[in-house]
Amino acid sequence: MKVNKAYKIVTTKSLFEMKQNNDKISMLTAYDYSLAKIIDRAGIDVILVGDSASNVFAGHETTLPITLDQMIYHASSVVKATKRALVVVDLPFGSYQSDSSGALKSAIRIMKESGAHAVKLEGGESQKQSIERILQAGIPVMGHLGLTPQSIYKFGTYTVRAQEKIEAEKLINDSLLLEKIGCFGIVLEKIPAKLAEKIASKLNIPVIGIGAGKNVDGQVLVVNDMLGMNKEFSPRFLRRYADLDSLIDKAVKNYSDDVKRGDFPNNNEQY
Numbered sequence: 001m002k003v004n005k006a007y008k009i010v011t012t013k014s015l016f017e018m019k020q021n022n023d024k025i026s027m028l029t030a031y032d033y034s035l036a037k038i039i040d041r042a043g044i045d046v047i048l049v050g051d052s053a054s055n056v057f058a059g060h061e062t063t064l065p066i067t068l069d070q071m072i073y074h075a076s077s078v079v080k081a082t083k084r085a086l087v088v089v090d091l092p093f094g095s096y097q098s099d100s101s102g103a104l105k106s107a108i109r110i111m112k113e114s115g116a117h118a119v120k121l122e123g124g125e126s127q128k129q130s131i132e133r134i135l136q137a138g139i140p141v142m143g144h145l146g147l148t149p150q151s152i153y154k155f156g157t158y159t160v161r162a163q164e165k166i167e168a169e170k171l172i173n174d175s176l177l178l179e180k181i182g183c184f185g186i187v188l189e190k191i192p193a194k195l196a197e198k199i200a201s202k203l204n205i206p207v208i209g210i211g212a213g214k215n216v217d218g219q220v221l222v223v224n225d226m227l228g229m230n231k232e233f234s235p236r237f238l239r240r241y242a243d244l245d246s247l248i249d250k251a252v253k254n255y256s257d258d259v260k261r262g263d264f265p266n267n268n269e270q271y
């Protein structure tokens with residue numbers, strides 16, 4: 001993998017420089033120490049402790065049930081494993097929407113108790129006050145627009161967002177606003193590639209896409225999905241880089257067979 005040595009340790013400033021230098025930014029989720037260690041060593045620029053942990057780790061249908069305490073638990077495990085990447089943590093549903101002082105308290109807990117480097121939250125104009133308050137406390141904020149899974153019951157479906165002109169215009173305005181108030185980057189999820197390209201070209205801060213086409217400044221995927229651990233989930237935007245489901249299935253079956261046959265452990269595997 002091409003690890004850009006110019007960015008020895010990734011900071012929000014280096015992400016900005018990557019955009020200016022046309023160096024694409026790689027971002028993946030992680031939720032635990034072991035996987036985060038491998039991901040960081042492989043040279044991923046940004047590790048997102050996503051609230052997708054609610055789905056892929058805890059087995060919930062949506063991202064809504066995961067709590068702030070659970071996000072902090074995941075984040076502190078990831079931070080301990082990370083030497084190079086910037087660690088960004090999702091503010092979970094319910095931890096920032098009530099008011100800006102609640103949002104700040106949640107962001108402070110994440111930073112203090114996990115040691116992460118930044119937070120991410122969903123929404124544009126509607127979250128302006130909260131974002132400003134968090135930024136004033138010196139906490140870097142990443143925005144998240146387009147398909148925002150915490151609002152799934154408002155949308156009613158996980159289909160592509162901003163296909164209509166009105167929603168596309170709002171998305172552009174929200175993106176510009178997030179840059180203006182000081183976000184260091186934005187995730188755009190599941191929107192038309194042309195629209196994402198337009199937004200990325202208008203902004204000076206990096207735009208990271210998931211299902212938003214290639215003409216943005218970087219890409220993010222959920223690690224369990226790209227490693228093929230979640231076979232039921234196969235949206236068009238997902239590329240699978242491994243088939244861990246089959247690999248783990250085979251390994252577990254082999255182990256179980258060996259145990260049942262009395263073949264494990266052998267003489268060299270005992271004391």
Ligand code: KIV
Binds near residue numbers: 029051
């Ligand atoms: O929670 C998550 O994994 C995310 C990504 C899909 C961007 O927010």
